[in-house]
Each structure stands twice: as C-alpha cells, then as structure tokens.
Amino acid sequence: MPAPPRFRSLWRVRTYVRPYLGQMVLMIVTAFVGIGAGILVPIMTKAVIDGPVASGERSRLLPLGLLALLFGVIEAFLAFVRRWVQSYAALGIESTIRNDLYAHLQRLPVAFHDKWQTGQLLSRATTDLGVLRRFLGFGLVFLITNIATFLTIVALLVNLYWPLGLVVMASALPLMWLSASFEREYAEVSRRVQDEQGDLATHVEEAATGIRVVKAFGRRRLVLEQYETRARSLHDSAMASVGLRAKFWSLLDVIPNLTLGTVLLFGALAVGRGDLTVGGLVAFMSLMLYLVWPIEALGWILATAQEASTAADRLYEVLDTVPSIADRPGVVALAPESVRGALVFEGVSFAYEGTAEPVLRDVRLSIEPGETVALVGATGSGKTTLASLVPRLYDVTGGRITLDGTDVRDVTLESLRRVVATAFEEPILFSASVRENLLLGTPGASDEDVAEALALAQAEFVHDLPFGLDTRVGEQGLSLSGGQRQRLALARAVIGKPRVLVLDDPLSALDVHTEALVEEALSRVLRGTTGLVVVHRPSTIALADRVAFLENGTITAVGTHSELLATHPSYRSILSAASEPVPEPEPAGRPSGGEP
Ligand code: ADP
Numbered sequence: 371m372p373a374p375p376r377f378r379s380l381w382r383v384r385t386y387v388r389p390y391l392g393q394m395v396l397m398i399v400t401a402f403v404g405i406g407a408g409i410l411v412p413i414m415t416k417a418v419i420d421g422p423v424a425s426g427e428r429s430r431l432l433p434l435g436l437l438a439l440l441f442g443v444i445e446a447f448l449a450f451v452r453r454w455v456q457s458y459a460a461l462g463i464e465s466t467i468r469n470d471l472y473a474h475l476q477r478l479p480v481a482f483h484d485k486w487q488t489g490q491l492l493s494r495a496t497t498d499l500g501v502l503r504r505f506l507g508f509g510l511v512f513l514i515t516n517i518a519t520f521l522t523i524v525a526l527l528v529n530l531y532w533p534l535g536l537v538v539m540a541s542a543l544p545l546m547w548l549s550a551s552f553e554r555e556y557a558e559v560s561r562r563v564q565d566e567q568g569d570l571a572t573h574v575e576e577a578a579t580g581i582r583v584v585k586a587f588g589r590r591r592l593v594l595e596q597y598e599t600r601a602r603s604l605h606d607s608a609m610a611s612v613g614l615r616a617k618f619w620s621l622l623d624v625i626p627n628l629t630l631g632t633v634l635l636f637g638a639l640a641v642g643r644g645d646l647t648v649g650g651l652v653a654f655m656s657l658m659l660y661l662v663w664p665i666e667a668l669g670w671i672l673a674t675a676q677e678a679s680t681a682a683d684r685l686y687e688v689l690d691t692v693p694s695i696a697d698r699p700g701v702v703a704l705a706p707e708s709v710r711g712a713l714v715f716e717g718v719s720f721a722y723e724g725t726a727e728p729v730l731r732d733v734r735l736s737i738e739p740g741e742t743v744a745l746v747g748a749t750g751s752g753k754t755t756l757a758s759l760v761p762r763l764y765d766v767t768g769g770r771i772t773l774d775g776t777d778v779r780d781v782t783l784e785s786l787r788r789v790v791a792t793a794f795e796e797p798i799l800f801s802a803s804v805r806e807n808l809l810l811g812t813p814g815a816s817d818e819d820v821a822e823a824l825a826l827a828q829a830e831f832v833h834d835l836p837f838g839l840d841t842r843v844g845e846q847g848l849s850l851s852g853g854q855r856q857r858l859a860l861a862r863a864v865i866g867k868p869r870v871l872v873l874d875d876p877l878s879a880l881d882v883h884t885e886a887l888v889e890e891a892l893s894r895v896l897r898g899t900t901g902l903v904v905v906h907r908p909s910t911i912a913l914a915d916r917v918a919f920l921e922n923g924t925i926t927a928v929g930t931h932s933e934l935l936a937t938h939p940s941y942r943s944i945l946s947a948a949s950e951p952v953p954e955p956e957p958a959g960r961p962s963g964g965e966p
Contacts, residue, residue, distance in 0.1 A: 376557060379682035380505075380675075386463050387506065393459035394511075397452050401515040404448035407441040409523065412656030414438045420649035452511075460507030464499050471495055471688060479695040480763045481723050486688075489572025490565075494688060497567055498681035505678030513671050516664035523657050530654055531646050534633050538658065541629045545622070545665065549672055552618040556676045559611040564680050566604040573600055619669040626662045633658060695765050697782050704785040709869040710774050711739040711900035713760065717769035720755060729755050730923045732769070742901035743928075744911050747920030748944055753904045754795070756920065757874045760902065761790045773870065787811070791868035795875040795904075797859030801844040804832050807858060808839075812866035819865055826895055827861035828887045829854070853880045857888060864895050871896065874904040889913060908945045917941075 387394060414434060422431045475491065520542070528535030577584060577593050584593050637654060640646040646654075715735040721728040729752045737743050745753050758764055759771060762778055770777045778786055791811065799807050808823070809815055815823075820839070824830050831854060835841035843850055843858075850858070860876050876892075877885050893913050896903075905911055911931050919927040919934055919941050927938050934941045 376553075377675075377679050379686045380679040382686060383463075383467075383502065383506075383682050386467050389466075390459040390462055393455050397456045397459065397511050398514055400448045400452040400455070401511055402518065404445045404452065405515060405519050405522075407445040407448070409519075409526070409657065409660060410441050411438055412653050412660065413526075414441070415656060416649040416653035419652055420647055424649070456507045456511060460503045463506055464503040467502070467685065468495055468499055471499075471685065474689055474691075474693075477693045477696070478691060479693060479765075480758070481694065482691060484722070485724075487568070487572040489570070489575045490568035491688065492575065493564070493568040493571045494681075494684050498564060498684050501564075501674070501677045501681040502685070505674045509671050509674035509678065512664075512667055513675065516667060516671065519664050520661060523661050526657055527654060530650055530657075531637075531640065534636060534640070534654065537632055537636075538629055538661070541625050545625055545668070548618065548621055548625075549668065552614070552669075553672055553676055556611070556614055556618075556673060557680070559607065559614055560673075560677045560680045561683075562607045563604065563611050564677070564684060566600070566607055568684075570597075570600050570604055573597055615669065615673055619666065622666055622669045626658070626665045630655070630658055630662075695762055695783070698779060701780055701782050704773070704776075704781045704789050706785070706789050706869065709789050711869040712772075712774050713737040713870055713900050713902065714772045714775075715756075715769070716772060718756075718759065718766050718771060719768035720752075720759060720764065721767050722755075722764075728767070728923060730759075733920075733923075733925050735918050735925055735928065737900055737902060739900055740898065741916070742896045742903060742914045744903050744905040744914035744917045744931075745920060746905050746911070746917055746941065746944065751920045752923045753920055754874050757792070757872050757902060757904050760870065760872050761787050761792050788866065789868060790870040790872060791863040791866065792872045793856075793859045793863040793874070793876045795878055797855040799844040799850070799855055799858060801842065803837075803840045803842055804835065804858065805839040807843060808862050808865060810862060815865050819867075820861075823861040823865040826864055826891045827857045828884060828891055829857035829861045832858070853884055856880060857884070860888065860892070868899060870900045870902075872902050875906045875910075876903070877910055878906060885909070911945075 414437060418431065418434050418438075422428060422434070472495070524535065524539050524542075527538050573596065577597065584590060633654065637646060637651045641648055641651050714737070715733045718730060718733040719728050720730040733756060735743065745756065747753050755764070759766055760778070762783060765779065770779070772778065773781070773786075773789070788811070800810075805820070808820055812819070824832060832839060832841070835843075856876060856878070857880070860873075863871060863873070863876075873892075877888060880888055889910065889912070896913060901914070903910065903914060905914070905917075911917060914931075916928060917931050917934055918925050919938060921940065927934055927941065929937070935945075
C-alpha cells in the first residue's frame with residue numbers, strides 16, 4: 371500500500387476531535403495557566419532575593435511567600451483538571467473511532483476478511499488506537515504548550531538580559547534540525563514496529579484457534595519457532611526504535627545543558643560587571659531550568675506524534691476500504707411473507723478477487739419454490755462458492771441470481787439475508803449463551819419458535835446442558851462436539867422459517883444415528899422452503915427432489931439421483947468415492963465402502 375504523505379491521516383482524525391473541541395481547548399488553557407503559575411515562582415524568587423533578602427525587610431517576606439504558595443496550589447489544581455478533562459476527551463475520541471472501525475468491519479464483505487489477517491485488525495483496533503489516544507490526550511497538548519512555554523520563557527529571558535536571552539533563543543536552531551532528522555528516520559521504524567505487532571498478534575490468534583491441529587500434528591515446536599522468529603523480529607525493530615529515540619533524547623539533553631553552562635558562565639561575568647543583579651541571574655537560571663523539561667519532552671512528543679501518524683495511516687487503510695457488497699441506491703426491502711422462493715442462477719460466473727481463473731462459469735440452474743436441489747461435485751468444483759453467492763457473501767462477477775425474478779442485488783441486503791438462511795460446514799458459535807447464538811439472525815423469535823427449531827434440528831440436547839439455553843458455549847464457554855455444533859447451527863438457520871435455505875454440507879459431523887434423525891427433521895423443514903443443499907455424502911441426497919452436478923465450476927447435469935446415476939459415469943464415480951451407502955435401490959451405484 372502506498373504510504374500517504376506524512377501526517378495526512380493524522381490530520382484527518384480532526385473529524386473525531388471536533389466534538390471534543392471544547393475539552394481540547396480547556397485542556398490547553400489549563401495547561402497554559404498551570405505553566406504560567408509555575409513560571410511566576412522564579413519571578414517571585416527574584417522579587418524576594420532582590421527585595422526583602424537584599425534590604426533585610428522581613429515584613430514583606432510573608433505575603434510574597436504566601437503568594438508563591440498560592441501559585442503552587444493553583445498549578446497543582448489545574449494539572450488535576452487538565453488530566454481529568456484530557457482523559458475524558460481522549461477516551462471519548464478513542465471509543466468513537468473504535469466503534470466506527472468495528473461498524474465498518476461488519477459492513478465489509480467476506481472478501482475483505484479473506485485478504486486481511488485477524489491479528490492486523492485486532493492490533494489496529496487496540497494498539498494503534500491506544501497510540502492515537504496518547505497523542506491526542508498528552509502529546510498534542512504538550513506539543514502546543516511546550517512550544518508556547520519555550521517562546522514565553524525566551525521572551526522573558528530576552529527581557530531580563532537580552533544578550534544571554536539571544537543565546538537561549540539560538541539554541542532552538544539545532545533543536546529544530548535534530549527533530550526534523552529524527553522524524554524522518556522514526557517514521558520508517560515506527561511503521562515497521564506497528565506492522566510487526568499485527569503479524570505477531572495474527573500468529574498468536576491462529577495458534578490459539580488452531581491449538582488442536584497444532585497439538586495433534588505434534589507441531590508445537592514448529593509453531594513456537596515461528597513465533598520466536600516473529601517475536602525476535604519485532605524485538606529487533608522495537609530495539610531499533612528505542613535506539614533511535616535514545617540517541618535523539620540524549621542529544622536533546624545536551625542542548626539545554628550546554629546552554630545552561632554558557633549562561634552560568636557569562637551570567638556570572640555579567641553580574642561581576644554589574645550588568646545583571648544576583649536575583650536577576652537566579653531568576654534567569656530558574657527560568658532556564660523551566661525550559662529543560664519542555665525540550666527533553668519534545669523527544670517523547672515527536673515520537674508519539676510519529677507513532678500516532680502511523681497509527682492513523684493504519685486505521686484509515688481499513689476505514690477507507692469501500693464495502694464492495696452494499697445496497698445499491700434505490701433498492702427495496704423484500705417482504706418475507708410475499709416471497710415464493712423461486713431461485714434461479716442465470717449464467718452465473720464468479721472469480722475470487724485477485725485470481726485470474728474463474729471458480730464458476732456460466733452456471734444455469736432453476737429451483738422451483740419449495741423444491742430442494744442437492745449440489746454434488748468433486749472437492750474444489752465450487753459448491754461452497756456457489757452456495758455463498760445466494761446470501762451475497764460474495765457477489766457474482768457475471769450473470770445474475772434471481773429470487774422470484776428479482777436480482778438479489780436489487781433488494782436490501784438485510785431483507786435478503788432474512789429470507790435466505792444459511793448453515794455452513796464449519797458451524798461458528800460465539801462465546802455467548804445457546805439462546806443468544808440461536809437468536810443471532812432472528813432476535814425477535816419466540817420461545818415456541820426456538821423450541822420448534824431445536825426439535826427440528828434434533829438439538830434438544832441443549833436442555834440437558836448445565837444451564838439449559840443459558841449455558842455459555844463457543845470460544846470461552848462449554849465445548850460442544852462437532853455434531854452438536856452442527857445441529858445448533860442448523861437450528862439457528864431454521865428458526866425464522868426462512869423461505870430459502872442454503873445448507874453447506876450440514877450433516878458432515880453427525881454420527882450415523884443422529885444423521886438419520888436430523889435428516890428426517892430436515893426433510894420436514896425443506897418441504898416448506900426452497901432448498902439448496904451442498905452434499906458431500908450420498909445419504910443426504912435423499913433429501914433432495916433433484917440433483918445438480920457441478921464439474922469444474924459449471925453445472926453439467928440436472929436430474930433425479932437415479933437419472934444421473936444412469937447417465938453420468940463421473941457422477942457415479944464421485945459418489946462412490948464417498949463413504950456412505952446410497953439410499954437408493956440401485957446396485958450399480960453402491961459404493962464399496964471404506965473410509966475416504
Ligand atoms: P467445493 O465446495 O466444491 O469444495 P469451493 O467452492 O470451496 O469448492 O472452492 C472452489 C475453488 O475456489 C477452489 O479451487 C478453491 O481453492 C477456491 N477458493 C475457495 N475459497 C477461496 C477464497 N476465499 N479465495 C480464493 N480462492 C478460493
């Protein structure tokens with residue numbers, strides 16, 4: 371991805387800052403007043419030394435001392451207000467951006483997630499946003515106040531004793547040059563660190579979700595080695611960034627200290643000559659000490675600014691991705707009650723983004739309302755792909771899919787997905803209760819609907835779970851067997867009595883006994899709806915009225931199971947490769963058995 375001009379993305383973040391403009395201004399004002407109160411202390415010191423101390427007038431000491439105390443208290447109070455306001459604003463901005471990012475990720479199509487690693491998204495939503503928050507909450511405020519402090523103090527110094535004031539002013543030149551060269555180098559390093567954090571997060575995430583495979587194949591060591599390689603690379607980049615910062619910060623340190631030495635030397639000479647009072651020199655030195663921190667902090671601020679700029683670049687890379695699957699202007703919502711359920715593929719072709727070879731070519735298939743068609747084909751022939759085109763997880767790249775004669779792209783996505791229910795081969799359950807998982811697609815479903823769906827999918831085992839429907843399942847919950855997960859996913863799909871049901875090998879993880887039960891239940895559900903069922907096991911074919919045979923991305927035959935068995939030897943050989951007996955009294959089609 372080409373890097374945008376530096377700080378451009380960071381500048382775009384201002385749209386998020388705008389609602390908090392009042393707080394940001396308050397933050398800067400309190401910082402200024404606080405610093406002002408702090409600066410007054412050395413000036414008071416001068417007044418005390420040159421006044422009561424020099425003249426021995428004790429009576430004026432108390433009021434001046436109390437005044438200095440008051441300034442100290444004001445400074446502390448304002449620091450408290452500033453911290454509070456800035457946390458409020460910075461956290462508010464952070465959570466608004468995160469909400470936007472999350473909402474955007476939900477809008478982006480499956481194809482986006484094919485390309486983006488989860489860890490990269492995770493690190494953008496957490497680490498990068500944290501970096502941005504630190505910059506907006508602290509970096510930006512101190513950038514402004516420190517520059518202003520520098521200018522104010524230099525003006526006061528010039529006013530106190532101009533020759534030395536000019537020396538201090540001149541020290542800004544090496545400072546600026548140093549900062550600019552640091553920024554240039556740091557931009558590259560900080561981008562590398564942040565990208566590598568995303569890579570590492572991806573690795574950890576995959577190792578955690580794939581822990582069973584890792585262990586089963588005895589690849590613990592390999593995964594650990596891969597982790598170590600990535601971690602080492604991140605460590606090296608982070609060390610490079612620390613090295614750069616350390617170099618810059620120590621150089622930054624040198625400048626005020628050198629200036630301080632120069633001022634002390636020439637200041638003492640000036641006092642000797644009578645050009646400067648002792649109190650004046652003390653005030654000068656105290657004011658200068660007040661400059662040391664803003665100058666040293668500049669290193670931290672510039673590093674934060676650069677990291678924030680990188681973070682903003684990384685965030686906008688996601689936020690700027692236009693959802694390729696979205697409602698076209700002027701589309702209407704499907705009314706679920708009036709849908710008959712005629713599903714037609716009209717010369718559909720499809721290629722995955724970035725691949726030249728189409729996966730599907732000129733697919734023609736017409737499914738009558740209420741009819742069930744089984745999709746049979748060799749592994750990799752495009753069955754899953756074809757199934758995912760119906761709910762528009764991907765959009766066709768040629769031809770069209772119509773529902774009751776209307777292109778699926780001409781109705782709202784939300785209503786389409788309400789009418790078309792899906793259950794995929796890998797049933798994903800979320801870390802939530804069974805009920806929440808079931809109601810994912812139909813939040814308004816009644817208890818009767820839930821009970822009916824559970825009965826239909828033979829998933830009544832949930833009532834025996836420790837807390838019934840309220841048992842937490844999924845990643846952080848109770849582990850369910852593959853067959854249990856599939857039955858829950860099936861129940862979830864049939865809960866709203868969808869007009870169109872797309873099932874991708876929904877029975878693959880069921881044992882023979884449960885399979886028979888679910889099959890019987892499914893045949894009842896499918897009776898009322900239009901069904902497209904991807905079939906890997908011959909026994910499931912019994913559910914279908916007709917079979918469509920997919921070869922190399924195109925449908926080469928449509929007919930009943932016995933017709934295809936009789937006319938298509940390749941159909942027969944694909945089914946024989948599967949393990950289950952075909953529930954048809956067709957001796958020629960009987961596979962010899964055995965696990966694949
Ligand atoms: P089937 O379900 O019949 O086994 P698929 O529809 O899963 O077949 O896959 C068809 C082809 O598309 C395969 O060659 C597969 O490698 C490719 N494919 C599947 N998913 C993707 C994807 N997300 N990106 C790119 N290619 C893919």
